[in-house]
Amino acid sequence: MIHPHVIQADLIADLRAAATITDLLNSVDEVREDQYQGADFLYSTIRLAIIGQTYILGPEPCDLSNITFAIRAYTEGSSSKNNSILLGAINDRYHRRHFQAETWQIWLNSAGLINPERVGAQLWRGEALFDGTVYPTSGAV
Numbered sequence: 001m002i003h004p005h006v007i008q009a010d011l012i013a014d015l016r017a018a019a020t021i022t023d024l025l026n027s028v029d030e031v032r033e034d035q036y037q038g039a040d041f042l043y044s045t046i047r048l049a050i051i052g053q054t055y056i057l058g059p060e061p062c063d064l065s066n067i068t069f070a071i072r073a074y075t076e077g078s079s080s081k082n083n084s085i086l087l088g089a090i091n092d093r094y095h096r097r098h099f100q101a102e103t104w105q106i107w108l109n110s111a112g113l114i115n116p117e118r119v120g121a122q123l124w125r126g127e128a129l130f131d132g133t134v135y136p137t138s139g140a141v
Helices: 004-017 083-094
Strands: 031-033 045-055 063-074 097-100 104-118 123-136
Touching: 004 031, 004 045, 004 097, 004 104, 063 083, 063 104, 083 097, 083 104, 083 123
Parallel strands: 031 045
Antiparallel strands: 045 063, 063 123, 097 104, 104 123
């Protein structure tokens, strides 16, 4: 099974390379793993979280797994509009998309959007959820 930290790092690299998403942020450095604990960032920002990964038992030792992940968008402002725009760009990037990294590939589908909610005086958080089946490629160890 491909380790979740590998999948997370590859997806973050892809998000950072997506101009339609990073143009809505202050910097590509505002795309990080959900576990990031630093205080050196500006809103708007994105955090990617692997929610779960389940090994698929099958007749062949193929190391397939199902995965669910969330891309969380945080924005500031008096309205949630910018957060909704960012979530839409994220959903457009990954819904019904084949994604291939060096050691794995996946067909992604949107599992839904969680509308922005106020989490601070001027802070909004929304989520785009995705799932798919991870297939190791020939480069997998």
